Amino acid sequence: MNTLIRNGTVVTARETKAADVRIEDGRIQEVGAGLAERPGESVIDATGMYVMPGGIDAHTHLDMPFGGTMSADDFETGTRAAAFGGTTTIVDFAIQARGTRMREALDAWWKKAEGRATIDYGLHMIVTDLGGAGLEDMDGMVDEGVASFKLFMAYPNVLMVDDATIFKALSQTAKNGALICMHAENGSVIDVLIARALAEGKTAPIYHALTRPALAEAEAVHRAIAMAEIAGVPVYIVHLTSEDALNQVREARDRGVPAFAETCPQYLLLSIDELARPGFEGAKFVFTPPLRPKEHQPKLWEGLKHDHLQVVSTDHCPFCFADQKILGKDDFTKIPNGGPGIENRLQLIYHFGVNAGKLSLNRFVEIVSTAPAQIFGLYPKKGEIAVGSDADLAIWDPNAAYTISARTHHMRVDYSMFEGFEVRGNARTVISRGETIVDGGKFLGKAGRGNYVKRAARGGAWK
Numbered sequence: 001m002n003t004l005i006r007n008g009t010v011v012t013a014r015e016t017k018a019a020d021v022r023i024e025d026g027r028i029q030e031v032g033a034g035l036a037e038r039p040g041e042s043v044i045d046a047t048g049m050y051v052m053p054g055g056i057d058a059h060t061h062l063d064m065p066f067g068g069t070m071s072a073d074d075f076e077t078g079t080r081a082a083a084f085g086g087t088t089t090i091v092d093f094a095i096q097a098r099g100t101r102m103r104e105a106l107d108a109w110w111k112k113a114e115g116r117a118t119i120d121y122g123l124h125m126i127v128t129d130l131g132g133a134g135l136e137d138m139d140g141m142v143d144e145g146v147a148s149f150k151l152f153m154a155y156p157n158v159l160m161v162d163d164a165t166i167f168k169a170l171s172q173t174a175k176n177g178a179l180i181c182m183h184a185e186n187g188s189v190i191d192v193l194i195a196r197a198l199a200e201g202k203t204a205p206i207y208h209a210l211t212r213p214a215l216a217e218a219e220a221v222h223r224a225i226a227m228a229e230i231a232g233v234p235v236y237i238v239h240l241t242s243e244d245a246l247n248q249v250r251e252a253r254d255r256g257v258p259a260f261a262e263t264c265p266q267y268l269l270l271s272i273d274e275l276a277r278p279g280f281e282g283a284k285f286v287f288t289p290p291l292r293p294k295e296h297q298p299k300l301w302e303g304l305k306h307d308h309l310q311v312v313s314t315d316h317c318p319f320c321f322a323d324q325k326i327l328g329k330d331d332f333t334k335i336p337n338g339g340p341g342i343e344n345r346l347q348l349i350y351h352f353g354v355n356a357g358k359l360s361l362n363r364f365v366e367i368v369s370t371a372p373a374q375i376f377g378l379y380p381k382k383g384e385i386a387v388g389s390d391a392d393l394a395i396w397d398p399n400a401a402y403t404i405s406a407r408t409h410h411m412r413v414d415y416s417m418f419e420g421f422e423v424r425g426n427a428r429t430v431i432s433r434g435e436t437i438v439d440g441g442k443f444l445g446k447a448g449r450g451n452y453v454k455r456a457a458r459g460g461a462w463k
């Protein structure tokens with residue numbers, strides 16, 4: 001079906017202009033002022049609305065095993081919630097189990113998404129083992145459109161890999177053009193701090209944050225960037241949380257090193273105080289790296305504004321409070337690590353960024369859509385409003401008032417990290433490959449309509 005979006009204001013990372021958008025066969029066919037309606041076209045009136053590229057969330061964990069349980073959203077509920085918030089593409093993480101080939105993980109994650117995803121999705125591969133055929137497997141993954149790999153410097157004995165493995169993986173990307181994403185925290189030091197805390201009987205949620213100091217993050221960021229620099233390749237730091245870590249990225253970028261980093265709404269808007277809530281409530285805010293003292297927040301906003309940070313993603317990894325977070329009632333190390341956020345990213349960054357004067361409208365579009373598309377090899381298919389791009393669009397109502405709450409959100413989780421937050425600005429109509437999947441608070445999409453997207457190696461991080 002062909003569609004004409006009229007009377008809106010088109011907002012991209014580069015410009016803001018009054019323009020209509022014509023969609024044909026799922027792609028953008030024409031952008032310009034005063035486009036004439038053609039027979040058979042459906043017309044969407046976007047008067048008073050921004051027409052922006054749909055959000056791209058480059059960091060989600062749907063249907064993910066962790067500590068004996070699974071993240072609460074699967075590919076259907078998670079992508080539907082994403083769509084409600086104006087996100088039209090996600091990049092989720094497949095996890096290579098130690099001693100197995102990456103191919104098995106890719107097949108397993110395709111199966112999780114098949115028949116369920118309501119929006120398009122790509123996959124990163126989490127590398128836990130480069131023994132045997134690991135380096136060839138990386139090349140094979142790139143051929144399948146898995147153009148990025150994540151390695152952990154934290155979680156010893158579970159996901160953590162040593163520096164030799166990280167350096168080998170980084171070096172391999174010089175050949176295959178993939179991008180290495182790093183979870184940067186010094187896991188060995190953190191494990192000692194955790195053991196000490198437990199020995200002293202410190203088992204409450206707050207100790208999750210107190211045993212993972214910002215310096216352990218900054219040290220690992222520094223080391224990751226240094227290894228990438230030695231290998232002569234770009235590197236991307238996931239979920240950066242602190243001023244200390246940000247300084248490492250900025251210092252490297254100032255020297256011309258292609259280091260990239262994302263942060264998440266929770267680090268911009270919540271602080272370590274949440275973990276000290278009475279009773280076990282703090283467990284709702286247990287994820288890694290942890291929330292920091294609130295002094296870090298303005299530094300992260302500044303980092304976004306000045307391009308020391310390039311992307312805001314969510315690290316969406318929901319666990320229900322009642323029956324999952326509770327596993328750590330007597331021991332904070334047993335609290336499943338993760339929080340829900342896939343639905344609220346654009347609302348929060350628009351309200352607390354654009355409305356608050358911290359970000360321009362174009363910078364907002366860039367950090368939630370265009371930059372992740374570029375960095376992760378989706379551009380210009382995704383993250384752009386231009387002839388030939390996929391018609392993945394959010395028609396954004398800048399005046400819509402919305403109160404975030406677990407009572408009304410669409411994520412399959414029994415609490416919100418942003419309960420009661422009042423925002424102005426929300427997605428009114430969401431279009432994925434030309435199909436209206438959300439309109440006026442109603443879901444019109446279908447499970448299984450989302451496609452796997454092959455991503456190109458040597459994306460924007462390599463330029």
Ligand SMILES: [Zn+2]
Pocket residue numbers: 059061315317
């Ligand atoms: Zn994550």
